[in-house]
Amino acid sequence: MDIAALRSLVMRTLPLRDERNLPKCISEIRNALDEYAELKVAYGRQMSSKLRRKTLNEGRDILKKLESWIARSESTIIRDYVLSAMRSEQDQRRRADALMHVWREQLANVRQWQTRLDQALVFVQSDRGQPEDFPLKQLARDLAKIWDRYAARPFSTSRKGSMPPADFVAVICRSIEPDLTDARIQTAIRHAVKVTPGKRRGRKSHQSKRD
Numbered sequence: 001m002d003i004a005a006l007r008s009l010v011m012r013t014l015p016l017r018d019e020r021n022l023p024k025c026i027s028e029i030r031n032a033l034d035e036y037a038e039l040k041v042a043y044g045r046q047m048s049s050k051l052r053r054k055t056l057n058e059g060r061d062i063l064k065k066l067e068s069w070i071a072r073s074e075s076t077i078i079r080d081y082v083l084s085a086m087r088s089e090q091d092q093r094r095r096a097d098a099l100m101h102v103w104r105e106q107l108a109n110v111r112q113w114q115t116r117l118d119q120a121l122v123f124v125q126s127d128r129g130q131p132e133d134f135p136l137k138q139l140a141r142d143l144a145k146i147w148d149r150y151a152a153r154p155f156s157t158s159r160k161g162s163m164p165p166a167d168f169v170a171v172i173c174r175s176i177e178p179d180l181t182d183a184r185i186q187t188a189i190r191h192a193v194k195v196t197p198g199k200r201r202g203r204k205s206h207q208s209k210r211d
Contacts, residue, residue, distance in 0.1 A: 001175050006030065009175060013168040015152045025150045032142035033176055039135040052124045060117040063110050070107045079103065133184060136173065140188035143169050144196045157193050165189070 144155040155165045170185050
């Protein structure tokens with residue numbers, strides 16, 4: 001988005017305390033939009049919790065099958081074929097009983113990997129409770145901070161008067177993503193009011209732990 005177009009949007013939607021700050025304000029908005037674009041791409045590449053669990057479980061199932069195969073093959077000629085292959089890779093003076101130890105080490109390693117995957121599954125948190133639409137909420141929060149720095153009144157959810165903050169956020173967000181729905185934008189605005197420090201309409205009177 002070019003500076004002239006962004007300047008026009010800001011002049012229509014943000015009541016500046018001092019118009020001399022307009023260039024700096026526009027620069028900060030452009031930075032916020034760039035960060036949103038990067039964050040959105042990064043989040044799009046992440047696995048969902050469901051897919052993480054599925055992938056770990058697939059690995060665990062493969063290792064279970066491998067463990068079973070190694071255990072069943074130990075009493076068959078298959079084991080001798082594998083040990084012969086190991087022997088060809090090892091020092092020719094290494095005894096067969098030493099190679100049997102290597103076989104059992106491999107079985108122990110497979111079992112250890114299963115334990116690791118079981119433990120890894122514990123670290124996979126559910127998507128429930130995680131912030132949905134996080135990149136957009138982060139952008140709305142950044143825009144709320146910019147509003148507070150340069151506007152003549154605090155950021156809020158209020159629709160009273162001219163140039164309400166919600167219009168500023170909506171216009172800026174849609175400047176790079178025209179298909180954003182009102183519902184998503186309003187949810188992001190409410191989140192911004194909630195987490196941005198300061199006394200505001202539309203939020204409880206407590207300070208956010210995040211700055």
